[in-house]
Amino acid sequence: MHIISFFVLMLKIVFCYKSQEVQRGSDVSLRCDVPLLSNSSTLHWEKDGEQTPNSTLMYNTSAYIILHTVDESSEGKYYCRLMQDGSVRTVKIHTLNVTSYSQNKRHTIYRQSAHNSDVSLIFKAKQNYHRLRWTWEQRPKSQIDLIAVEKGRAVQIKGPIKPGRNSFTTYSGQFFIFHISPVNFNYSGTYRSITEKSIYTITILRTIRVSVESPDGVLRIQSVDLTCEVSEVTDSVTLVWLRMEGNRGVLVKQQNMTEKNTMLRLTVNLSKYESDPLHWQCAVFTENTLRALAPITINCTSSNTTAQTESSTVTNQVIRKVFCCVLTLFTGILLGALLNYCCRKRKSVHSGTQESEPVYMNINHMRHDRGKGSMNKREEIPVTSDSLTYTTIVFNQFRFQT
Structure with a gap:
């Protein structure tokens, strides 16, 4: 075999x-x-x-x-x-x-609506055209101008979709790129490059949007819904949700749509709890041709992990409260010790001032007893710092006034 x-x-x-x-x-x-x-x-x-x-x-x-x-x-x-x-x-x-060159061609492209998605609309002609403009028709009979340019001149921006960073700023007459980035979901529609003579290229853009949400509003507790949407269906389109294992896709759900001018939507519910990130892709097929891939990654946390997370949160809160109480107590003790030190120092300063008076009195008596001359006293008055200025001391026949 x-x-x-x-x-x-x-x-x-x-x-x-x-x-x-x-x-x-x-x-x-x-x-x-x-x-x-x-x-x-x-x-x-x-x-x-x-x-x-x-x-x-x-x-x-x-x-x-x-x-x-x-x-x-x-x-x-x-x-x-x-x-x-x-x-x-x-x-x-x-x-x-x-x-x-791209003349007289019509093609359809698919792009995911995402911040890193882009579209490059290319105009390249064999001959020179003096004027060029790009138009956008979001719905039938709603065509508007996006940009207009003349050979050798700067681009004139007219429509709601602004040129991206890779767009040309001037027109050479034969070659021009209109870059759109990022691609929004409502940018779907028909884009045409038109010269002064006729329509040169036609590009039909279909946008894809993937989203994840929880029916109960909390992603990690209950099941989640993955939704894939295509802006408009013009051919027979099949949407497929694939769970990715490396680059291998495992079919989970698919839906076919043949009705034209309608939006196609496919939702898959994930009720199983997983701890690892889940990689998914929404694939768009027309017949047997893969037209687009829209990836999305989700992270569903199990109930046990949720309980552990909540327990850890409570423990952290308790630790923070205990730390705050210890810090407050320690701060109070430091403040009390500081106040006690200040009070004691203030008392020592006052007591030192009061004890200094007897020292001056003793010094004065010591001088009076030890001097070989005689001390003439005017009056018996209490000795103070002010009274010392009126005391006369005679020593070895010399008189000193203090």
């Missing part, structure tokens, strides 16, 4: 070769199928032997890749590689050619 599968796979390797020419500025989706793909096997896309900058999705037994806004740098050979049992085999080779 394994030998038969191996030969079938080898036949696919030999004969699965495709070449494609696409319009400059459009999105390209490539697909690679392998029968009997085991769980340990992986599929991925490479360009000219190197990993592509775009993400690869593995779903069922297929590997998908989306190339956004292709140009000359997107040209080349794309290889679908199968890694199985330690060996690498090439399953598919896809050669991509990109047209140099």
Whole structure:
């Protein structure tokens, strides 16, 4: 059985070769199928032997890749590689050619409504056109001008959607890029580049929005709802919610929509508690072609983890209260000690002043007893600091006034 599968796979390797020419500025989706793909096997896309900058999705037994806004740098050979049992085999080779100009082409692109999402609307013509303008029709018969420019002059901004950082500021007559970033959900609609002669390019933009919310308003306690919305359905569209395990998507829920001019919405409820982050992607398919991927990551905390978190919060609050009480008590003790020290120092200062008077009296009597001359006293008055100025001392026949 394994030998038969191996030969079938080898036949696919030999004969699965495709070449494609696409319009400059459009999105390209490539697909690679392998029968009997085991769980340990992986599929991925490479360009000219190197990993592509775009993400690869593995779903069922297929590997998908989306190339956004292709140009000359997107040209080349794309290889679908199968890694199985330690060996690498090439399953598919896809050669991509990109047209140099974008005249008289109409294409549809999908973009997620997110802060890091963008759209580059490209105008490139063979001949020179003096004037160019980009218009936007959000609904039928609601066309408005976004920007207008003349050759060699600066851009005139007219509409509500402002040019992004990668937009051209002047017009050369043949080449211009109108960049939009970020992409809002209500930016869906039809964008046209129009010269002074006619409509040159038509780009239809469909926007995707993913969201997560809890029916009870608290994400970590109860279940959550994941919702994916597409702004408008014009073809047969399928929405798929995939739980990601690496780059492999596991189908959880899908919905088909064929009614035109309506918004498509798909919601999946997550009632199981998980402690690790959950990686999800909403995939948009038209027939068997992957058109867009909108990733989202959520983190549902289990009830046990919630209880532990709440217990830890209470413990931290108790610790903070005890610390505040100890700090207040310690501060009170310091203030009390400081006040006691100040009072004692003040008393010592007053007591020192009062005890100094007898010292002066003793000194005065000591001088009177030890002097060899005689002391003439005017009156017997109490000795004070003021009275000392009136005392006369005779010593060795010399008179000193103090």
